Amino acid sequence: MSILVLGTVALDNVRTPYGARRKMLGGSAAHFSMAARLFTKVNLVAIVGKDFPQKNIDFLEAKGINLTALIREPSGKTFQWSGEYKGDLNTAITLNTELGVLSSFQPQVSDEQKEIEYLFLANVDPDIQRHLLSHMQSPKLVALDSMNYWINNKRKSLLGLLKEVHIYVANDQEARSLSGEHNLIKAAKRLRSFGPKMVLIKKGEHGVLFYSDKFIFSLPAYPADKVIDPTGAGDTFAGAFMGYLAKSKAINMLNIKKAITFGTIAASFNIEGFGLERTAKLTLKDLNKRVTEFKKCILL
Amino acid sequence: MSILVLGTVALDNVRTPYGARRKMLGGSAAHFSMAARLFTKVNLVAIVGKDFPQKNIDFLEAKGINLTALIREPSGKTFQWSGEYKGDLNTAITLNTELGVLSSFQPQVSDEQKEIEYLFLANVDPDIQRHLLSHMQSPKLVALDSMNYWINNKRKSLLGLLKEVHIYVANDQEARSLSGEHNLIKAAKRLRSFGPKMVLIKKGEHGVLFYSDKFIFSLPAYPADKVIDPTGAGDTFAGAFMGYLAKSKAINMLNIKKAITFGTIAASFNIEGFGLERTAKLTLKDLNKRVTEFKKCILL
Numbered sequence: 001m002s003i004l005v006l007g008t009v010a011l012d013n014v015r016t017p018y019g020a021r022r023k024m025l026g027g028s029a030a031h032f033s034m035a036a037r038l039f040t041k042v043n044l045v046a047i048v049g050k051d052f053p054q055k056n057i058d059f060l061e062a063k064g065i066n067l068t069a070l071i072r073e074p075s076g077k078t079f080q081w082s083g084e085y086k087g088d089l090n091t092a093i094t095l096n097t098e099l100g101v102l103s104s105f106q107p108q109v110s111d112e113q114k115e116i117e118y119l120f121l122a123n124v125d126p127d128i129q130r131h132l133l134s135h136m137q138s139p140k141l142v143a144l145d146s147m148n149y150w151i152n153n154k155r156k157s158l159l160g161l162l163k164e165v166h167i168y169v170a171n172d173q174e175a176r177s178l179s180g181e182h183n184l185i186k187a188a189k190r191l192r193s194f195g196p197k198m199v200l201i202k203k204g205e206h207g208v209l210f211y212s213d214k215f216i217f218s219l220p221a222y223p224a225d226k227v228i229d230p231t232g233a234g235d236t237f238a239g240a241f242m243g244y245l246a247k248s249k250a251i252n253m254l255n256i257k258k259a260i261t262f263g264t265i266a267a268s269f270n271i272e273g274f275g276l277e278r279t280a281k282l283t284l285k286d287l288n289k290r291v292t293e294f295k296k297c298i299l300l
Numbered sequence: 301m302s303i304l305v306l307g308t309v310a311l312d313n314v315r316t317p318y319g320a321r322r323k324m325l326g327g328s329a330a331h332f333s334m335a336a337r338l339f340t341k342v343n344l345v346a347i348v349g350k351d352f353p354q355k356n357i358d359f360l361e362a363k364g365i366n367l368t369a370l371i372r373e374p375s376g377k378t379f380q381w382s383g384e385y386k387g388d389l390n391t392a393i394t395l396n397t398e399l400g401v402l403s404s405f406q407p408q409v410s411d412e413q414k415e416i417e418y419l420f421l422a423n424v425d426p427d428i429q430r431h432l433l434s435h436m437q438s439p440k441l442v443a444l445d446s447m448n449y450w451i452n453n454k455r456k457s458l459l460g461l462l463k464e465v466h467i468y469v470a471n472d473q474e475a476r477s478l479s480g481e482h483n484l485i486k487a488a489k490r491l492r493s494f495g496p497k498m499v500l501i502k503k504g505e506h507g508v509l510f511y512s513d514k515f516i517f518s519l520p521a522y523p524a525d526k527v528i529d530p531t532g533a534g535d536t537f538a539g540a541f542m543g544y545l546a547k548s549k550a551i552n553m554l555n556i557k558k559a560i561t562f563g564t565i566a567a568s569f570n571i572e573g574f575g576l577e578r579t580a581k582l583t584l585k586d587l588n589k590r591v592t593e594f595k596k597c598i599l600l
Contacts (some may be wrong), residue, residue: 008317013478048421087482088476088482088483089482089483093325144475169453176388182387182389182525182526183388183389183525184505184523185523185525186525203506204504205484206503206507206520207506207507207518207520209520209523215596215597216523216597217597217598218507218520218521218597218598219520219598220506220507220509220518220519220520221518222484223509223516223518224482224483224485225483225485225486225489227483257600261600295600296515297515297516297517297518298517298518298519298598299599299600300557300558300561300599
């Protein structure tokens with residue numbers, strides 16, 4: 001089953017204790033795709049500007065990503081994010097955000113793409129997320145990510161949209177902010193009450209917590225000691241998670257647990273290089289090998 | 301196999317969003333004992349003052365704790381800790397510490413107690429920890445806990461002592477502070493290089509990380525949504541961990557993983573009530589039942 005991902009394709013300026021990169025290919029949809037492609041066909045819905053290098057287009061296409069719905073808008077500049085990580089690299093400090101063409105983004109998908117059943121709405125304006133969702137014919141699994149900016153500035157819109165998705169994906173800070181609960185289990189329960197049957201809270205170096213009425217699943221992160229650049233780890237997680245579910249088709253407890261495990265391991269590779277450097281080279285064999293290692297570290 | 305625990309028996313003044321208690325029985329050795337007693341005979345080594353209520357003595361004895369080495373010093377007051385928790389209850393704010401008789405504490409144990417093979421050196425002055433350790437005849441498993449105060453003020457003494465223990469138990473903040481490493485895996489490796497063959501890093505609501513040359517084990521916390529008072533959770537963890545190992549005798553990978561699981565679950569009960577309120581009533585049956593529930597939340 002193929003996947004449609006709505007999100008950003010960006011040029012990132014990133015600085016970590018291990019170096020810096022300028023105008024590096026990034027964005028939620030790019031990171032998501034680089035992991036999801038290992039499991040299934042990925043259709044990317046995003047917008048870039050006139051400054052977006054052709055080599056990035058070529059790169060994404062070479063990775064098998066369908067770019068039919070990647071708008072190339074000649075009148076503006078590509079979304080740029082500038083950020084820095086210090087100390088334990090667990091929290092990004094945003095230095096600058098230039099929306100560029102993102103501010104006038106209206107996603108357009110083909111009739112064929114409207115029939116895709118697996119949908120990931122990465123962090124963009126909830127109204128844009130809703131717009132795309134309204135055009136989908138028969139979504140089977142819709143996951144939504146957001147961020148504090150929308151939680152604070154478009155709360156009502158976001159809450160409305162949450163009633164229409166199956167999975168709400170958030171980091172711990174966002175989960176606490178939207179739910180108003182400090183305790184993460186309480187936060188997950190509150191978020192569940194907002195609509196989505198499944199809540200997936202990403203805790204960075206502390207792993208992930210999944211909540212549904214049927215079961216709770218808590219998984220630590222892969223014990224990584226090589227952290228170069230965590231940018232996109234959450235979207236990489238989501239890419240492998242959704243990719244695995246789309247490939248396995250049945251959405252049941254076992255597959256959800258496996259999908260979370262693959263997401264965890266995909267994210268552990270993402271942080272080993274700047275941007276997409278590591279995940280671009282990633283294979284399913286790499287993933288499976290590290291899943292086996294990981295199991296030794298977590299299973300009783 | 302019985303256990304000897306060196307630590308504090310205190311009168312705690314605690315305030316959390318769920319209420320407050322004054323001069324409540326607490327301290328590292330008391331919390332440790334309340335969990336370890338479920339697995340084995342516990343010998344408590346500590347000091348209290350003239351103000352220490354007889355009812356607390358009676359309570360500990362009724363729980364089967366051997367108090368032969370609990371010094372009752374008539375010339376001073378019992379160690380008092382006053383603290384508060386806010387928000388997510390993950391970090392204690394120390395409001396006041398009155399050492400009282402603790403400042404002149406010289407642990408004394410009987411000849412019989414000197415032969416105990418399982419030893420937990422809870423957080424007190426490293427010189428006191430060393431003094432006790434030097435009197436033990438044939439320690440088989442020695443675990444040591446400390447705190448930032450000693451890391452900052454008696455670093456050399458602490459580092460010397462680490463060469464003589466098997467397990468260093470620390471919270472994430474202490475592990476980072478003593479190792480000088482932000483990344484917890486790197487921190488664990490550095491701490492391992494200081495001497496102890498095993499490093500156990502407690503991460504509060506994020507679970508625990510165990511490191512040894514032979515294996516790494518990472519376990520999330522029990523997904524608790526009832527957090528009343530986290531005071532003593534780390535010592536409760538250590539109590540069940542050491543208790544399980546003392547009972548099972550063989551110190552191998554499987555038993556260490558099981559011991560960490562019991563520690564995690566014991567801690568999850570501790571936080572459900574003020575001080576020892578919940579763990580005083582705890583049974584091995586309660587522990588086993590929740591271990592079974594926990595496994596459903598963590599196993600693939």
